[in-house]
Amino acid sequence: MKSFKNQSGFTLVELIMVMGLLMLASALAIRTQVIEAQRLRADAMGKDIQTYNSAVRSFMVDKGASSVGNYAGVNWLKHAGSCAAGSASKAYLPCGFQSKTKWDKTFVTRIAFTGGDYVGTTQFSPISIGGVVRLDLANRAASKATTTNSANGAPIGGDSYTVDGAGRIIARATTNPGIDPWLRRDGSNSMSGSLNMGGNSISSALDINATRNIVANNNITAARNLRANSSITAGQDIYASRNITAAVNLRANRDISAGRNISATNNMYARDYWISRKGKYASQGVHYMTIARNGNYVPKPACNSSIGSSPQVFVTPVMYSDNSNGRAIGAVQVWASNAGSSWRINIRILVSSGWVSAPSSYRLAAVSTKCS
Secondary structure (H helix, E strand, O other): OOOOOOOOOHHHHHHHHHHHHHHHHHHHHHHHHHHHHHOOOOOHHHHHHHHHHHHHHHHHHHHHHHEEEEEOHHHEEEOOOOOOOOOOOOEEOOOOOOOOOOOOOEEEEEEEEEOOEEEEEEEEEOOEEEEEEEEEHHHHHHHHHHHHOOOOOOOOOEEEEEEEOOOOOEEEEEHHHHHOOOOOOOOOOOOOOOOOOOOOOOOOOEEEEEEOOOEEEEOEEEOOOOEEOOOOOOOOEEEEEEEEOOOOOOOEEEEEEEOOOOOEEOOOEEOOOEEOOOEEEEEHHHHEEOOOOOOOEEOOOOOOOOOOOEEEEEEEEEEOOOOOOOOOOOOEEEEEOOOOEEEEEEEEEEEEEEEEEEOOOEEEEEEEEEEE
């Protein structure tokens, strides 16, 4: 007969303990997954609440007094022309936006005129799981709605999202522009600080008006007028189809161009100025005029080579004599000779002995310089 005394293995108690540990680990993993799924669901609910509350605010801004009333569901914010059950004149919400929350809860909105502004208050039913109201998930959804809709920690348009003692999420929207940190499309609020574009551009502007300075690293462009009560400064070009006006200085590292007038109380600095009525750049006009003596040097103007412009000089004799010799003068010559960054002015007269160049005090010429 065989003996089993020396054979080893798991006892029944050991097997039961291992199975119990595996079941516990599995239960913990499932619970973790359920909790994470609930949190993600609350986050999605918060985003939906924010989208809905933003639509309520837009509706109040558009409708004004006619927006006052009580509303259930979401069809009143959907476009009547494109959504099957929509009744709004425009799309405040997409057609697919659900009429219940992620936990299949309904909500109602009340719009009233309070303190000079329209206020929309929406009450969302509590989140309950297994008959237990989950304040933690409601607070998470409200927090997500605020985070999704915030700038520098301040909710847009005075929007607020709170949770009451019964677990209901209360979303509030208002048309008061004073507590809105964003620039509003209706122009009903003003900036309380500097506008930092982060290296981006301001596009499609009609008029640009500033109570102080207008400064840009690249171009400044307005479809109509550009005005500043102080200085206008651009790293490249300044352009307006009508007027450019600066109460102090106007400065551009490249071109300044206006369809009508350019004015600055103090100074204008630019590589060039375009004069639309003349169809020419300012540099193509007279740059410098003076009376020069024989042998004087006149500086060349800085011309805009990008338009093929180059320095030009015009010299006309205005006074000449033969000193005290009293000889008859048969002719006079004036010309400018190239001297690098300037021209040298030359004047001589023709007398009976030939061409002579007397002391500079007896030779004067009118000199004007410009760009071609």
